[in-house]
Amino acid sequence: MIHYLTAHRLAEMMGKGEISAREVVGLHLERIEELDQHLGAYITVEKDRALASAREADEKRRRGEKLSPLSGIPMALKDNICTEGIPTTCASKILENFIPPYSADVYERLQRAGCVLIGKANLDEFAMGSSTENSAFKITRNPWDEKRVPGGSSGGSAAAVAAGMAVFALGSDTGGSIRQPSAMCGVVGMKPTYGRVSRYGLVAFASSLDQIGPITRDVRDCALVLNHICGHDRRDSTSVDVEVPDFEKGLEQGIKGMRIGIPSEYFGEGIDRGVKERVQEAIKVLENLGAVCDEVSLPHTEYALPAYYIISSAEASSNLARYDGIRYGRRAEGYSDLVDMFVRTRSDGFGREVKRRIMLGTYALSSGYYDAYYKKAQQVRTLIKEDFDRVFEGCDIIVGPTTPTVAFRAGEKTDDPLQMYLSDVYTIPVNIAGLPALSVPCGFSEGLPVGLQFIGKPFAESTLLRAAYAYEQSTGFHKMHPQAKEASRDEI
Amino acid sequence: MITKKDVEYVAALARLEFSEDEKEELTKTLGDILEYAKKLSDVDTSSVQPTAHILPVNNVFREDRVEPSLGRDRVLENAPDKSKGCFRVPRVI
Numbered sequence: 001m002i003h004y005l006t007a008h009r010l011a012e013m014m015g016k017g018e019i020s021a022r023e024v025v026g027l028h029l030e031r032i033e034e035l036d037q038h039l040g041a042y043i044t045v046e047k048d049r050a051l052a053s054a055r056e057a058d059e060k061r062r063r064g065e066k067l068s069p070l071s072g073i074p075m076a077l078k079d080n081i082c083t084e085g086i087p088t089t090c091a092s093k094i095l096e097n098f099i100p101p102y103s104a105d106v107y108e109r110l111q112r113a114g115c116v117l118i119g120k121a122n123l124d125e126f127a128m129g130s131s132t133e134n135s136a137f138k139i140t141r142n143p144w145d146e147k148r149v150p151g152g153s154s155g156g157s158a159a160a161v162a163a164g165m166a167v168f169a170l171g172s173d174t175g176g177s178i179r180q181p182s183a184m185c186g187v188v189g190m191k192p193t194y195g196r197v198s199r200y201g202l203v204a205f206a207s208s209l210d211q212i213g214p215i216t217r218d219v220r221d222c223a224l225v226l227n228h229i230c231g232h233d234r235r236d237s238t239s240v241d242v243e244v245p246d247f248e249k250g251l252e253q254g255i256k257g258m259r260i261g262i263p264s265e266y267f268g269e270g271i272d273r274g275v276k277e278r279v280q281e282a283i284k285v286l287e288n289l290g291a292v293c294d295e296v297s298l299p300h301t302e303y304a305l306p307a308y309y310i311i312s313s314a315e316a317s318s319n320l321a322r323y324d325g326i327r328y329g330r331r332a333e334g335y336s337d338l339v340d341m342f343v344r345t346r347s348d349g350f351g352r353e354v355k356r357r358i359m360l361g362t363y364a365l366s367s368g369y370y371d372a373y374y375k376k377a378q379q380v381r382t383l384i385k386e387d388f389d390r391v392f393e394g395c396d397i398i399v400g401p402t403t404p405t406v407a408f409r410a411g412e413k414t415d416d417p418l419q420m421y422l423s424d425v426y427t428i429p430v431n432i433a434g435l436p437a438l439s440v441p442c443g444f445s446e447g448l449p450v451g452l453q454f455i456g457k458p459f460a461e462s463t464l465l466r467a468a469y470a471y472e473q474s475t476g477f478h479k480m481h482p483q484a485k486e487a488s489r490d491e492i
Numbered sequence: 493m494i495t496k497k498d499v500e501y502v503a504a505l506a507r508l509e510f511s512e513d514e515k516e517e518l519t520k521t522l523g524d525i526l527e528y529a530k531k532l533s534d535v536d537t538s539s540v541q542p543t544a545h546i547l548p549v550n551n552v553f554r555e556d557r558v559e560p561s562l563g564r565d566r567v568l569e570n571a572p573d574k575s576k577g578c579f580r581v582p583r584v585i
Contacts, residue, residue: 101566195547208545237552238545306529317506324507326579328570338582342507355508359499360522362506376532378542383535385543417521418528434546 003031003164004481007221010167011069014061021061021072024167025054025116028074032119032165038146040138041160043079044087045119050074053116060114069224071114076166078157079120080127081212082201083107086117090203091135092125094329094349104201105233106170106212113228118166122156125351126320127177127205129153130423133414134353141410142185143482144448148407151181151423157215158185162482168216168225172202174209175308176402176427179439182215183402183451186441188222188468188478189215191427193458194434195240198233204319206312207238209431218478219440219469223247226461245462251469256290258467259395265301266400266426274445279401282442282452282471286399289470296395298387303380304429305421310364310377311432316354317361323349356417385433392457397467401426402439402451426453436461440468441477449477494523 002024005013013019029047036042057072077083080090082100084107089095107117124134132140132155140155142148143163150159154171158181161169171178173191182189190213197212204210214225227248232241262283267276287293325331325345332344350358364373391398403423413420430437435455442452452471456464472478499518503510510518564577573580 098570101562101569195549234554238547238549240547240549300535303532303535306531309525310529310532321507325572326581327567329572331572335582338584339507341582343509346507347509350508355510356518356521358506358508359502359518360525363494363498363502363522363526366502366505372533373526373529375542376535376537377529378544379537379540380532380535381543382540383537385546418524 001164002027004217005167006217007070007073007167007224010073011071014072021054021057021116022051024072025050025074025118028118028165028167035163036165038141039143039159039163039165040140041121041156041163041165042076042119043089043091043122043137043156046086046117049086050116050118057114057116068113068228070110070228072116073167074116074118075110076119076121076157076160076169077107077117078123078154078169078171080123080172080203081107081170082203083117083120086120088120088203089137090126091123091137092350092354093136094323094345096330098328100201102201105198105235106229107201109228109231121154121160121169124153124155125354126203126316127153127172127174128316128353128357130176130180130420131408131410131413132156132181133410134351136351139410142407144186145407147409148448149184149410151184151403151407153177153181154215155181158182158187158189161185161187161215161217164481168214168221170212170229171215172210172212173431174206174312175431176424178213178215179402179427179437179451179453180424183439184407184449186449186477186480186482187215187217188219188438188440189213190222190226190438190461191430191436192226192230192461193436195238196230196436196459196461198231198236198239200233200235206315207319208315209312219465219472220248220251222438223251223465242459247462247465250462250466253466254290255286255467255470258291258397260286260291260293261296261391261395261398262293263296263298263301263391263398263400265298270422270425271401271404272406272445275401275403275405275450278443278445278450279452283399285474286467286471289474291467293399294395296391296398298391298429300380300383300387301429304384304432305425307377307380307384308428308432309360309421310373311381313357313361314364314374315361317358317365320350320354320358353417381432384429388433388435396463398455400453402453403427406445406448406450430455434458436464438464438468440472441480442475443477494519494526
């Protein structure tokens with residue numbers, strides 16, 4: 001089935017003339033037409049533009065031009081990544097009609113590589129959420145079980161890749177928003193080191209935590225996409241000017257002697273038995289491949305979640321102050337004066353969870369509470385980072401579960417924000433410390449995918465990819481795909 | 493620990509308004525979240541420096557050179573109300 005092939009396999013086939021970019025893109029567009037009305041992974045589908053870029057890719061190949069391995073490959077971008085001339089909504093009413101006058105750095109880079117943008121993927125409004133249920137426009141269903149959420153906030157991106165509606169996608173990860181939905185949809189998702197990928201053109205949520213990364217069908221594709229999106233960009237002052245290695249090189253070197261830390265705090269209260277068992281089995285596999293696994297401790301893990309919600313909400317309340325109904329975005333009607341215009345525009349334009357986070361952040365930053373909440377959270381952030389530093393003195397990578405549970409039912413947690421936040425308990429510490437991490441499929445529990453998380457030292461993405469590749473190749477869970485069931489559609 | 497009055501005060505700071513029902517819901521959910529965040533006070537941070545940013549990067553400077561930027565028309569394309577090359581806003585003074 002063409003729609004479940006990886007980018008590297010498709011590149012090989014296109015190189016041999018077995019298939020054209022036009023055919024690959026056409027098949028994915030047909031797939032979207034067939035499935036997406038129901039799955040809801042896309043906010044915008046760019047059919048004509050995608051077909052035109054596919055023809056262009058084929059034309060270049062005919063002329064014998066040197067092509068990147070991603071040339072002609074259809075991709076989805078999370079709809080908080082700016083695309084010049086194409087709506088970028090952040091799944092918010094307030095940006096419903098926003099058409100960016102410029103493109104994000106990552107989109108420019110992928111266009112130069114010849115990738116074909118097939119559509120913009122659904123998300124929780126402004127990337128705030130863990131289930132994609134906070135989108136102002138639609139919910140996204142999990143392709144493995146349509147009564148379940150795909151995770152979030154990059155739920156549309158993960159569902160599109162899992163269901164064969166894009167070969168790869170980009171998401172953004174502030175507290176787990178790439179890894180958590182990748183785990184729940186059975187695909188590979190990576191959050192690179194903070195500063196590795198330019199945030200220029202990514203609509204800001206929490207600037208000290210946000211990072212863009214790939215969602216793919218296997219680890220090699222993850223390396224390939226990473227090769228094309230990393231690199232210094234002076235338009236993002238937090239973009240780091242470090243060498244970008246060829247992430248594909250060294251994938252096959254194996255993990256003999258690699259020292260792996262298993263944090264005991266990631267297997268405590270709240271983890272489902274099925275998830276725990278799959279992850280423990282995966283650790284056995286890593287040991288059989290020659291890795292040395294030892295239990296380690298990250299003692300401040302339980303404080304990561306509260307620290308995260310204070311820090312990320314504080315940054316969000318400040319970042320989202322720009323939505324004032326003046327320069328872009330929706331402006332409410334019927335206002336009496338300037339302040340009333342701000343109030344009506346924002347109250348009407350933002351959804352419930354976004355307003356809750358703005359309120360939380362404003363409270364934490366307000367006079368009298370700053371030290372107790374915001375400063376305290378930043379001090380705890382230091383301790384969480386030091387936990388990782390200490391563990392990495394004795395090991396090369398850390399391995400554990402990506403999420404405490406498999407995908408939950410739609411509606412199950414929408415009225416209990418704290419319960420919803422807990423689904424990111426193992427992914428959040430990584431953002432707080434700015435580390436790279438990725439999730440790979442490691443089997444099933446209750447018939448739903450489980451994710452295995454690999455966490456690395458800053459800028460050590462190559463080590464993570466090598467370990468994940470060795471694991472993936474010896475298990476093969478990445479080759480399992482959801483059945484798009486016609487029958488189940490009537491049940492819902 | 494957080495009252496309806498607090499919610500109203502913070503809403504005014506954030507330029508948001510809420511219905512009575514929403515205020516009640518927020519008083520409860522924000523209260524729950526802040527109660528949970530209180531957990532942080534268990535940690536002794538008396539000698540810990542805060543981390544605002546994970547990278548060892550301070551100020552990033554570049555040459556003060558004029559470079560092309562978006563034209564005025566492009567900048568105004570998304571404005572909900574504009575006039576004579578400017579953003580139009582309600583009267584302030």
